[in-house]
Amino acid sequence: MESSFAIVAEPNRRAILGLLLSSERSVGEIERKLRLSQPSVSKHLRVLREAGFVESRIEAQQRLYSLRPEPLMELDEWLEPFRRFWSKHVDALERHLDRMDDVEKAPSVKRRKKT
Amino acid sequence: MESSFAIVAEPNRRAILGLLLSSERSVGEIERKLRLSQPSVSKHLRVLREAGFVESRIEAQQRLYSLRPEPLMELDEWLEPFRRFWSKHVDALERHLDRMDDVEKAPSVKRRKKT
DNA sequence: GACGAATATACCTTGACAGGAATATAACCA
DNA sequence: TGGTTATATTCCTGTCAAGGTATATTCGTC
Numbered sequence: 187m188e189s190s191f192a193i194v195a196e197p198n199r200r201a202i203l204g205l206l207l208s209s210e211r212s213v214g215e216i217e218r219k220l221r222l223s224q225p226s227v228s229k230h231l232r233v234l235r236e237a238g239f240v241e242s243r244i245e246a247q248q249r250l251y252s253l254r255p256e257p258l259m260e261l262d263e264w265l266e267p268f269r270r271f272w273s274k275h276v277d278a279l280e281r282h283l284d285r286m287d288d289v290e291k292a293p294s295v296k297r298r299k300k301t
Numbered sequence: 302m303e304s305s306f307a308i309v310a311e312p313n314r315r316a317i318l319g320l321l322l323s324s325e326r327s328v329g330e331i332e333r334k335l336r337l338s339q340p341s342v343s344k345h346l347r348v349l350r351e352a353g354f355v356e357s358r359i360e361a362q363q364r365l366y367s368l369r370p371e372p373l374m375e376l377d378e379w380l381e382p383f384r385r386f387w388s389k390h391v392d393a394l395e396r397h398l399d400r401m402d403d404v405e406k407a408p409s410v411k412r413r414k415k416t
Numbered sequence: 417g418a419c420g421a422a423t424a425t426a427c428c429t430t431g432a433c434a435g436g437a438a439t440a441t442a443a444c445c446a
Numbered sequence: 447t448g449g450t451t452a453t454a455t456t457c458c459t460g461t462c463a464a465g466g467t468a469t470a471t472t473c474g475t476c
Binding site: 189191192194195197200203204207253255256258259261262264265267268269271272275 | 319374
Protein backbone atom coordinates (compact mmCIF):
# COMPACT_ATOMS: atom_id res chain seq x y z
CA MET A 187 0.00 0.00 0.00
CA GLU A 188 1.39 3.33 -1.16
CA SER A 189 1.65 6.20 1.28
CA SER A 190 -0.70 9.11 0.75
CA PHE A 191 2.34 11.34 0.54
CA ALA A 192 3.69 9.52 -2.44
CA ILE A 193 0.33 9.84 -4.13
CA VAL A 194 0.12 13.60 -3.88
CA ALA A 195 3.76 13.99 -4.76
CA GLU A 196 2.79 13.77 -8.41
CA PRO A 197 1.85 17.24 -9.76
CA ASN A 198 -0.78 16.02 -12.21
CA ARG A 199 -2.50 14.10 -9.46
CA ARG A 200 -2.60 17.21 -7.31
CA ALA A 201 -4.10 19.04 -10.26
CA ILE A 202 -6.76 16.37 -10.60
CA LEU A 203 -7.61 16.60 -6.92
CA GLY A 204 -7.84 20.36 -7.30
CA LEU A 205 -10.29 19.97 -10.14
CA LEU A 206 -12.48 17.59 -8.21
CA LEU A 207 -12.69 20.12 -5.43
CA SER A 208 -15.43 22.01 -7.24
CA SER A 209 -17.39 19.07 -8.59
CA GLU A 210 -17.24 15.54 -9.87
CA ARG A 211 -15.73 15.16 -13.33
CA SER A 212 -15.56 12.67 -16.12
CA VAL A 213 -12.24 11.40 -17.41
CA GLY A 214 -12.75 13.38 -20.59
CA GLU A 215 -13.26 16.63 -18.75
CA ILE A 216 -10.12 16.15 -16.73
CA GLU A 217 -8.25 15.23 -19.86
CA ARG A 218 -9.26 18.47 -21.56
CA LYS A 219 -8.94 20.82 -18.61
CA LEU A 220 -5.48 19.59 -17.71
CA ARG A 221 -4.39 18.85 -21.27
CA LEU A 222 -3.23 15.39 -20.44
CA SER A 223 -3.47 12.28 -22.55
CA GLN A 224 -6.42 10.04 -21.84
CA PRO A 225 -4.34 7.06 -20.72
CA SER A 226 -2.40 9.27 -18.41
CA VAL A 227 -5.55 10.56 -16.77
CA SER A 228 -6.96 7.06 -16.42
CA LYS A 229 -3.78 5.84 -14.83
CA HIS A 230 -3.60 8.66 -12.35
CA LEU A 231 -7.23 8.16 -11.48
CA ARG A 232 -6.57 4.53 -10.87
CA VAL A 233 -3.78 5.35 -8.47
CA LEU A 234 -5.95 7.92 -6.74
CA ARG A 235 -8.84 5.51 -6.47
CA GLU A 236 -6.77 2.69 -5.09
CA ALA A 237 -5.38 5.04 -2.49
CA GLY A 238 -8.87 6.18 -1.56
CA PHE A 239 -8.57 9.75 -2.74
CA VAL A 240 -11.39 9.47 -5.24
CA GLU A 241 -14.32 7.26 -6.06
CA SER A 242 -16.19 6.83 -9.30
CA ARG A 243 -19.74 6.26 -10.30
CA ILE A 244 -20.91 5.18 -13.68
CA GLU A 245 -23.14 7.42 -15.74
CA ALA A 246 -23.86 6.04 -19.20
CA GLN A 247 -20.47 5.49 -20.82
CA GLN A 248 -18.81 7.97 -18.53
CA ARG A 249 -17.15 7.46 -15.20
CA LEU A 250 -17.66 10.37 -12.89
CA TYR A 251 -14.93 10.78 -10.34
CA SER A 252 -15.32 12.60 -7.07
CA LEU A 253 -13.24 13.39 -4.01
CA ARG A 254 -13.06 11.39 -0.84
CA PRO A 255 -11.76 13.18 2.24
CA GLU A 256 -10.06 10.48 4.28
CA PRO A 257 -6.59 10.26 2.77
CA LEU A 258 -6.22 14.01 2.73
CA MET A 259 -7.29 14.11 6.34
CA GLU A 260 -4.50 11.71 7.02
CA LEU A 261 -1.98 14.10 5.53
CA ASP A 262 -3.49 16.82 7.61
CA GLU A 263 -3.04 14.78 10.73
CA TRP A 264 0.59 14.18 9.99
CA LEU A 265 1.06 17.92 9.77
CA GLU A 266 -0.58 18.51 13.11
CA PRO A 267 2.53 18.28 15.35
CA PHE A 268 4.37 20.53 12.95
CA ARG A 269 1.64 23.13 13.20
CA ARG A 270 2.16 23.10 16.92
CA PHE A 271 5.85 23.48 16.27
CA TRP A 272 5.61 26.52 14.12
CA SER A 273 3.05 28.30 16.23
CA LYS A 274 5.73 28.35 18.89
CA HIS A 275 8.14 29.96 16.52
CA VAL A 276 6.37 33.24 16.58
CA ASP A 277 8.87 35.09 14.49
CA ALA A 278 8.60 32.63 11.65
CA LEU A 279 4.88 32.80 11.99
CA GLU A 280 5.03 36.53 11.78
CA ARG A 281 7.05 36.45 8.63
CA HIS A 282 4.48 34.13 7.26
CA LEU A 283 1.50 36.26 8.17
CA ASP A 284 3.42 39.11 6.69
CA ARG A 285 3.60 37.44 3.38
CA MET A 286 -0.08 36.70 3.54
CA ASP A 287 -0.82 40.34 4.24
CA ASP A 288 1.25 41.39 1.31
CA VAL A 289 -0.63 39.22 -1.00
CA GLU A 290 -3.91 40.43 0.29
CA LYS A 291 -3.58 44.12 0.97
CA ALA A 292 -0.64 46.06 2.35
CA PRO A 293 2.34 47.49 0.43
CA SER A 294 4.43 45.81 3.14
CA VAL A 295 7.04 48.10 4.61
CA LYS A 296 9.99 45.91 3.72
CA ARG A 297 10.25 42.80 1.66
CA ARG A 298 11.86 39.79 3.28
CA LYS A 299 14.32 39.00 0.56
CA LYS A 300 17.15 36.67 1.37
CA THR A 301 18.38 39.21 3.91
CA MET B 302 13.25 23.28 -7.69
CA GLU B 303 11.68 20.21 -6.21
CA SER B 304 8.16 20.40 -4.84
CA SER B 305 7.79 20.14 -1.09
CA PHE B 306 5.45 17.25 -1.67
CA ALA B 307 8.10 15.21 -3.36
CA ILE B 308 10.43 15.88 -0.47
CA VAL B 309 8.13 14.54 2.21
CA ALA B 310 7.11 11.62 0.04
CA GLU B 311 10.20 9.80 1.27
CA PRO B 312 9.51 7.93 4.52
CA ASN B 313 12.97 8.35 6.00
CA ARG B 314 12.82 12.07 5.41
CA ARG B 315 9.51 12.24 7.21
CA ALA B 316 11.10 10.33 10.05
CA ILE B 317 13.94 12.83 10.18
CA LEU B 318 11.52 15.73 10.29
CA GLY B 319 9.67 13.98 13.07
CA LEU B 320 12.85 13.65 15.06
CA LEU B 321 13.73 17.29 14.64
CA LEU B 322 10.35 18.19 16.04
CA SER B 323 11.58 17.75 19.59
CA SER B 324 15.01 19.29 19.20
CA GLU B 325 17.94 19.85 16.93
CA ARG B 326 20.04 16.79 16.20
CA SER B 327 23.42 15.86 14.88
CA VAL B 328 23.82 13.59 11.91
CA GLY B 329 25.12 10.86 14.17
CA GLU B 330 22.09 11.00 16.44
CA ILE B 331 19.73 10.73 13.51
CA GLU B 332 21.77 7.91 12.12
CA ARG B 333 21.47 5.94 15.35
CA LYS B 334 17.87 6.73 16.19
CA LEU B 335 16.60 5.83 12.75
CA ARG B 336 19.13 3.11 12.12
CA LEU B 337 20.14 4.49 8.79
CA SER B 338 23.57 4.55 7.23
CA GLN B 339 25.51 7.74 7.66
CA PRO B 340 25.69 8.57 3.95
CA SER B 341 21.98 8.01 3.66
CA VAL B 342 21.27 10.46 6.48
CA SER B 343 23.63 13.03 5.02
CA LYS B 344 21.99 12.75 1.64
CA HIS B 345 18.49 13.12 3.00
CA LEU B 346 19.57 16.08 5.07
CA ARG B 347 21.02 17.65 2.00
CA VAL B 348 17.73 17.30 0.17
CA LEU B 349 15.84 18.65 3.14
CA ARG B 350 18.18 21.58 3.51
CA GLU B 351 18.06 22.53 -0.14
CA ALA B 352 14.29 22.44 0.02
CA GLY B 353 14.31 24.66 3.10
CA PHE B 354 12.92 22.11 5.54
CA VAL B 355 15.96 22.21 7.79
CA GLU B 356 18.96 24.33 8.52
CA SER B 357 22.24 23.44 10.14
CA ARG B 358 24.67 25.09 12.44
CA ILE B 359 28.18 23.96 13.15
CA GLU B 360 29.19 22.91 16.62
CA ALA B 361 32.73 21.60 16.83
CA GLN B 362 32.90 18.74 14.36
CA GLN B 363 29.18 18.22 14.44
CA ARG B 364 26.47 19.70 12.30
CA LEU B 365 23.30 20.31 14.24
CA TYR B 366 20.19 20.25 12.13
CA SER B 367 16.94 21.92 13.06
CA LEU B 368 13.51 22.41 11.57
CA ARG B 369 12.36 25.34 9.50
CA PRO B 370 8.63 25.88 9.28
CA GLU B 371 8.09 27.45 5.89
CA PRO B 372 7.94 24.47 3.52
CA LEU B 373 5.64 22.60 5.84
CA MET B 374 3.42 25.63 6.04
CA GLU B 375 3.27 25.50 2.30
CA LEU B 376 1.95 21.97 2.40
CA ASP B 377 -0.55 23.07 4.97
CA GLU B 378 -1.75 25.84 2.71
CA TRP B 379 -2.27 23.46 -0.14
CA LEU B 380 -4.49 21.40 2.10
CA GLU B 381 -6.59 24.39 3.08
CA PRO B 382 -9.25 24.20 0.33
CA PHE B 383 -9.57 20.49 0.97
CA ARG B 384 -10.21 21.13 4.63
CA ARG B 385 -13.06 23.38 3.59
CA PHE B 386 -14.25 20.59 1.35
CA TRP B 387 -14.38 17.93 3.98
CA SER B 388 -15.93 20.08 6.64
CA LYS B 389 -18.91 20.22 4.34
CA HIS B 390 -19.05 16.46 4.21
CA VAL B 391 -20.34 16.10 7.71
CA ASP B 392 -20.65 12.36 7.74
CA ALA B 393 -17.03 11.86 6.85
CA LEU B 394 -16.11 14.43 9.41
CA GLU B 395 -18.11 12.58 11.97
CA ARG B 396 -16.37 9.34 11.30
CA HIS B 397 -13.14 11.21 11.66
CA LEU B 398 -13.99 12.83 14.97
CA ASP B 399 -15.14 9.46 16.07
CA ARG B 400 -11.76 7.97 15.56
CA MET B 401 -10.18 10.89 17.36
CA ASP B 402 -12.46 10.33 20.31
CA ASP B 403 -11.41 6.74 20.48
CA VAL B 404 -7.82 7.67 20.71
CA GLU B 405 -8.29 10.37 23.31
CA LYS B 406 -10.64 9.17 25.95
CA ALA B 407 -12.46 5.91 25.43
CA PRO B 408 -11.30 2.84 27.38
CA SER B 409 -10.17 1.63 24.04
CA VAL B 410 -12.50 -1.31 23.92
CA LYS B 411 -10.87 -2.56 20.81
CA ARG B 412 -7.83 -1.31 19.09
CA ARG B 413 -8.30 -0.20 15.52
CA LYS B 414 -6.62 -3.13 13.87
CA LYS B 415 -7.33 -3.61 10.22
CA THR B 416 -11.04 -4.11 11.06
C1' DG C 417 -24.94 -7.46 -33.75
C1' DA C 418 -21.94 -3.75 -35.94
C1' DC C 419 -20.30 0.74 -34.96
C1' DG C 420 -18.77 4.63 -32.21
C1' DA C 421 -17.77 7.01 -27.92
C1' DA C 422 -15.64 6.80 -23.34
C1' DT C 423 -12.48 4.66 -20.57
C1' DA C 424 -9.20 1.08 -19.09
C1' DT C 425 -5.15 -1.75 -19.67
C1' DA C 426 -0.66 -3.68 -21.60
C1' DC C 427 3.71 -3.03 -23.05
C1' DC C 428 7.82 -0.46 -23.64
C1' DT C 429 11.19 3.05 -22.81
C1' DT C 430 13.28 6.44 -20.10
C1' DG C 431 14.56 9.14 -16.20
C1' DA C 432 14.80 9.88 -11.32
C1' DC C 433 16.02 8.47 -7.05
C1' DA C 434 17.40 5.67 -2.98
C1' DG C 435 20.88 2.76 -1.04
C1' DG C 436 25.60 0.80 -0.53
C1' DA C 437 30.66 1.06 -0.62
C1' DA C 438 34.41 3.73 -0.99
C1' DT C 439 36.52 8.01 -0.61
C1' DA C 440 36.95 13.02 0.34
C1' DT C 441 36.71 16.94 3.43
C1' DA C 442 36.72 19.38 7.76
C1' DA C 443 37.65 20.14 12.48
C1' DC C 444 39.74 18.81 16.64
C1' DC C 445 43.72 16.85 19.30
C1' DA C 446 48.29 15.27 20.44
C1' DT D 447 52.09 17.13 11.14
C1' DG D 448 49.58 12.96 11.65
C1' DG D 449 45.64 10.72 13.49
C1' DT D 450 40.85 10.50 14.72
C1' DT D 451 36.04 11.76 14.70
C1' DA D 452 32.08 13.62 12.22
C1' DT D 453 30.08 14.52 8.02
C1' DA D 454 29.85 15.11 2.97
C1' DT D 455 30.37 13.52 -1.66
C1' DT D 456 31.10 10.34 -5.56
C1' DC D 457 30.18 6.43 -8.18
C1' DC D 458 27.58 2.51 -9.15
C1' DT D 459 23.48 -0.21 -9.37
C1' DG D 460 18.71 -1.62 -9.05
C1' DT D 461 14.05 -0.24 -8.71
C1' DC D 462 10.12 2.04 -9.76
C1' DA D 463 7.00 5.10 -11.73
C1' DA D 464 5.40 8.25 -15.56
C1' DG D 465 4.43 8.92 -20.27
C1' DG D 466 3.53 7.29 -25.01
C1' DT D 467 1.46 4.11 -28.33
C1' DA D 468 -1.36 0.62 -29.25
C1' DT D 469 -5.07 -2.27 -27.97
C1' DA D 470 -8.86 -3.99 -25.08
C1' DT D 471 -13.26 -3.31 -22.78
C1' DT D 472 -17.70 -1.40 -21.88
C1' DC D 473 -21.83 0.73 -22.95
C1' DG D 474 -25.16 2.94 -25.93
C1' DT D 475 -27.26 3.49 -30.56
C1' DC D 476 -29.02 2.11 -34.73
